[in-house]
Amino acid sequence: MNESRFLFCSRCGGAKIQMRSPVEFECESCGFKHFANPTVAVAAIIANRAGEILLIRRAKDPGQGKLSVPGGFVDPGETGEEAVRREVFEEVNLQVDGFKYLASFPNEYRYQEVIYPTLDVFFTAAVESFSMARARSEVQSVLSMAPARLEFGEVAFPSVEKALRLYVARLDRG
Ligand SMILES: [Zn+2]
Missing domain, CATH: 3.90.79.10 (Nucleoside Triphosphate Pyrophosphohydrolase)
Structure with missing residues (x-):
């Protein structure tokens, strides 16, 4: 898994992205959670x-x-x-x-x-x-x-x- 593939939140465009697991990142600005399941x-x-x-x-x-x-x-x-x-x-x-x-x-x-x-x-x-x-x-x-x-x-x-x-x-x- 390439953890740098998401640099910005896909909802608000914020740059504070936290990887919560290999398949989940969360935006610190708006709280949006993106899941990258297979x-x-x-x-x-x-x-x-x-x-x-x-x-x-x-x-x-x-x-x-x-x-x-x-x-x-x-x-x-x-x-x-x-x-x-x-x-x-x-x-x-x-x-x-x-x-x-x-x-x-x-x-x-x-x-x-x-x-x-x-x-x-x-x-x-x-x-x-x-x-x-x-x-x-x-x-x-x-x-x-x-x-x-x-x-x-x-x-x-x-x-x-x-x-x-x-x-x-x-x-x-x-
Ligand atoms: Zn966001």
Whole structure:
């Protein structure tokens, strides 16, 4: 947690900010309390009929040029399943249903020199093929790969790496 990320109160603009905990600051001028709890993000490991999984190469930082899976932040009012379905379509152009919960891992999302704590919630899904997949929002390119060929060192975020390792381990156990 970067404790210097808030310099001024977001309500009154006062500069007397007290960190009460790693996720709470309080303004001494107006008493406003700001909570910086983790933001929820969702992501999907999607397999085709051949057992290959869909990966993206990120177009932007954080992790520009590195591998990830499609996903993004949950909007207010959305369920995790709705958010992952929307993000998958926005990023890789696939209309996917039947997401199943896999696991969740905490992550840190560095954006404009601010570190946002997130909880990344991973789902799996199966589709017939990736023939309709193409790179859209925030995606440089789309690729498919047999899980055994994954290069974990190329993965953008530790949370995504953990989810992919879990997915591969479950495949190995049958
Ligand atoms: Zn204030």
